[in-house]
Amino acid sequence: MKGIKTxxxxxxxxxxxxxxxxxxxxxxMLVVLCLLVYPxxxxxxYSFTNKTLIKTTYSFKGLExxxxxxxDPDFLRAFGTTLVWTFSSLLGQLLVGFTGALALNRINxxxxxxxxxxxxxxxxxxxxxxxxxxxxxxxxxIQGYIPTMLMNLGLSDSMIQFLSDPKLVLPTLVFINIxxxxxxxxxxxxxxxxxxxxxxxxxxxxxxxxxxQSFIHITVPHIxxxxxxxxxLRTIWVFxxxxxxxxxxxxxxxxxxxxxxxxxxELGWTNKLVGRASAASxxxxxxxxxxxxxxxxxxxxxxxxxxx
Amino acid sequence: xxxxxxVGDILCNVYLIILAVFAVFPLLWLLVSSFKSSxxxxxxxxxxxxxxWTLENFKTVLITLNFTINIRNSVIIxxxxxxIAIVISSLAAYGVVRFFPxxxxxxxxxxxxxxxxPSIMLVIPYAMxxxxxxxxxxxxxxVLVYLSFSVPYAVWMLVGFFxxxxxxxxxxxxxxxxxxxxxxxxxxxxxxxxGIVSTAIYVFINAWNEYLYSMILMSSSDxxxxxxxxxxxxxxxxxxxxxxxxxxxxxxVPSIIFFCFIQSKLAGGLSDGAVx
Numbered sequence: 194m195k196g197i198k199t200x201x202x203x204x205x206x207x208x209x210x211x212x213x214x215x216x217x218x219x220x221x222m223l224v225v226l227c228l229l230v231y232p233x234x235x236x237x238x239y240s241f242t243n244k245t246l247i248k249t250t251y252s253f254k255g256l257e258x259x260x261x262x263x264x265d266p267d268f269l270r271a272f273g274t275t276l277v278w279t280f281s282s283l284l285g286q287l288l289v290g291f292t293g294a295l296a297l298n299r300i301n302x303x304x305x306x307x308x309x310x311x312x313x314x315x316x317x318x319x320x321x322x323x324x325x326x327x328x329x330x331x332x333x334x335i336q337g338y339i340p341t342m343l344m345n346l347g348l349s350d351s352m353i354q355f356l357s358d359p360k361l362v363l364p365t366l367v368f369i370n371i372x373x374x375x376x377x378x379x380x381x382x383x384x385x386x387x388x389x390x391x392x393x394x395x396x397x398x399x400x401x402x403x404x405x406q407s408f409i410h411i412t413v414p415h416i417x418x419x420x421x422x423x424x425x426l427r428t429i430w431v432f433x434x435x436x437x438x439x440x441x442x443x444x445x446x447x448x449x450x451x452x453x454x455x456x457x458x459e460l461g462w463t464n465k466l467v468g469r470a471s472a473a474s475x476x477x478x479x480x481x482x483x484x485x486x487x488x489x490x491x492x493x494x495x496x497x498x499x500x501x
Numbered sequence: 502x503x504x505x506x507x508v509g510d511i512l513c514n515v516y517l518i519i520l521a522v523f524a525v526f527p528l529l530w531l532l533v534s535s536f537k538s539s540x541x542x543x544x545x546x547x548x549x550x551x552x553x554w555t556l557e558n559f560k561t562v563l564i565t566l567n568f569t570i571n572i573r574n575s576v577i578i579x580x581x582x583x584x585i586a587i588v589i590s591s592l593a594a595y596g597v598v599r600f601f602p603x604x605x606x607x608x609x610x611x612x613x614x615x616x617x618x619p620s621i622m623l624v625i626p627y628a629m630x631x632x633x634x635x636x637x638x639x640x641x642x643x644v645l646v647y648l649s650f651s652v653p654y655a656v657w658m659l660v661g662f663f664x665x666x667x668x669x670x671x672x673x674x675x676x677x678x679x680x681x682x683x684x685x686x687x688x689x690x691x692x693x694x695x696g697i698v699s700t701a702i703y704v705f706i707n708a709w710n711e712y713l714y715s716m717i718l719m720s721s722s723d724x725x726x727x728x729x730x731x732x733x734x735x736x737x738x739x740x741x742x743x744x745x746x747x748x749x750x751x752x753x754v755p756s757i758i759f760f761c762f763i764q765s766k767l768a769g770g771l772s773d774g775a776v777x
Contacts, residue, residue: 217596318760320710474622
């Protein structure tokens with residue numbers, strides 16, 4: 194792929210780029226306008242109003258929703274939970290995925306490699322409803338496989354209530370998320386590792402570099418941009434994830450796993466306070482954009498370094 | 502030196518085997534549970550293979566609980582989403598690559614940015630608009646909503662594939678008098694067919710797996726899709742874990758099979774420069 198030049202050579206000359214070119218991109222632009230720009234706009238608008246799902250009329254209230262949200266202890270708690278959930282899930286996924294990819298790259302066996310790959314595809318392909326229900330079944334405090342097994346092995350005295358014990362529930366969800374996300378990181382990092390030219394390692398060995406030095410000076414510079422992009426995509430996904438938490442604990446017990454999306458759902462759908470929920474959505478989006486801008490600044494800096 | 506290398510290889514293999522077992526076990530447990538009777542699950546909670554294999558759970562789910570209707574809904578909705586999304590997205594991706602040398606970059610960036618929009622933010626406006634249009638509880642409504650995540654992703658994936666087509670072939674066809682659309686359909690599409698198929702499969706899986714929009718927009722049980730139907734089963738009285746796992750198996754198995762087809766295309770998508 195690297196060899197293909199994009200840009201001027203692959204584009205039609207100017208005289209051919211007349212009005213008909215808009216016919217190609219028009220439908221997609223319509224989709225973006227109606228299904229993404231419009232809802233964003235209406236959320237922004239409603240965030241300044243007292244709009245509810247019950248009444249059709251509403252009036253403007255200025256920043257009232259934002260003030261109420263930012264002084265709501267439940268919002269602050271949900272925000273904190275989201276940060277813990279996102280950060281620890283990502284850290285775990287990266288740690289497991291990265292080490293797994295390095296191990297896979299090291300053995301590089303033609304027979305076992307595809308088997309491992311297929312195994313790694315499985316969690317990745319799990320629909321969220323199946324992730325939630327299969328883990329609920331395995332962790333179930335009455336006859337679940339994992340608590341029973343831990344008791345039979347003498348590792349616990351009673352059936353551990355992974356999903357209803359307030360102390361265990363968030364770590365348990367993070368564990369499930371690592372199970373789901375680490376394989377995707379592993380497969381992608383492995384693919385990136387394959388693009389590192391082998392002869393550079395050989396040259397490093399001749400120069401007397403040890404494994405750690407080659408890792409830091411050859412592997413890391415080659416794959417950091419890809420890994421960086423992967424981290425951006427995963428951060429967004431985990432941060433916004435609604436399904437897994439909603440279907441395993443629905444934010445419980447006692448709000449212990451209420452992340453921002455669950456908080457917004459309860460506000461907007463359960464309590465029908467669209468205005469308030471919209472303000473919370475906008476705050477969520479602003480935070481996410483800020484995080485992504487920082488990430489992209491770092492990645493662009495790396496890309497410049499690469500070119501230099 | 503050589504001995505050290507071999508020990509390292511063994512350690513790596515052990516680690517990978519642990520990871521593989523960890524990755525696969527939930528699927529295995531889901532599948533074996535779906536073939537067990539409820540008494541067996543109660544008496545032997547940690548025995549892996551069923552003593553007696555039974556299809557009872559699948560019968561309950563498909564016949565008694567009328568799940569076939571939800572499967573049909575999901576297939577129709579996912580297929581329609583895929584078809585529409587692929588037509589719209591391949592036109593757009595081709596257009597961006599060939600006709601918009603400068604603006605195209607901005608367009609794909611805007612699309613990628615929409616990935617940041619939380620679905621929980623979008624779903625309430627969708628619910629209100631669909632109610633106004635009278636499209637709540639209709640397949641058309643849900644398909645339209647599914648385009649919101651399918652089209653951006655498909656365009657992003659397809660731009661990478663269209664960039665690999667050399668323009669020379671198209672110029673030859675243009676000289677022979679074909680117009681832009683003819684060139685696109687007859688010359689370019691066949692060349693990127695494998696890429697389009699992978700993209701289509703990916704869009705299909707995502708629509709098949711979707712939960713939140715369907716839960717909010719499809720309120721009646723005979724109209725809803727399979728993930729929502731499975732989740733609602735959880736609260737039903739007649740249900741045991743075996744039947745629930747049978748229902749999950751029906752959702753998860755097609756998804757895994759399709760994923761295996763496109764796995765080589767997915768991995769490496771990032772490093773192949775699709776985003777660059």
